Amino acid sequence: MPPILVTEKLTKNYNSFRALDELTLSVAPGEVVGLLGPNGSGKTTALRSVLGFIRPTSGQALVAGFDCWADSVEVRKRVAYLPGELRLYENMTGRQLVRFLGKLRGEEYGPEIDALAKRLDIDPDRPLTQMSSGMKRKVALLAVLLPKLPLIILDEPTNTLDPTMRDELLAQIKLAKAGGKAVLFSSHVLHEVEAVCDRVVFLRRGQLVHVQDMAELRVGRHVTARLTGPAPTAGPDGKPLPDDAVADQRLTLDYRGELPELLAWLAQQPVDDLKIEPLGLTPIYKKWFEG
């Protein structure tokens, strides 16, 4: 299926400062892509450029073939967007706001508002002025999840949500994916990104430095153990261990083979205090941003 979103060498300078540097990526229908990177790495700049809020210095972003800057009206008809910082119409109730935003797009919502409000545990008839910041964020999520649009863009969506609602939002992202929508979102929370993404794009100082296929990561395991005797020279696959696998009597290994092979190998090693975890994004994040 052709991608719904394509960026080609998308670049944004603020005066002489390059906030986004030749970002090239694509997101297909039914795909969830995460943007990860430290503060100021260009995530919001990338998302806002796709929405046509920011004029690229060079390169382009296309949604369903429409240029995000030149055809931003067409683009916004196809994208539901949750900004990082909310500016809501405070004199409305949640229901009024969601209906108002729907009407701007020519969509009418009925009982589905109540069904989703119930799942998000908010009263849609309460004025926004009487809501906490997390409740307001949930109203904004209603407005993003209800529309029947092919692309959802979320800027740090779980910010201010409690743990139960974070899980609910992740479930909603999975539902959107199952319904064939494409989702692009930024986050700082690695385990959330791990839970829902098909691919994760790492940004550093505006540049794409790594793309991680999550299916590839999910078959891997991260092994740590304390060595009580001589360090092994070969790994579970019989190949020499990497130079940095053993330091200060601690073994650290990323393993992508079969589990019985790993367990048989560990049984022959002088190890205790053993931990075997899913590979996860943490070591990759550390490599790019803390290494």
Ligand SMILES: Nc1ncnc2c1ncn2[C@@H]1O[C@H](COP(=O)(O)OP(=O)(O)OP(=O)(O)O)[C@@H](O)[C@H]1O
């Ligand atoms: N309007 C602006 N004028 C000048 N510089 C800007 C402007 N907007 C963003 N920047 C700069 O561009 C860089 C990227 O900012 P951006 O908001 O895209 O980062 P981010 O990855 O979303 O960060 P965070 O994780 O903190 O939300 C930062 O250095 C920021 O200071």
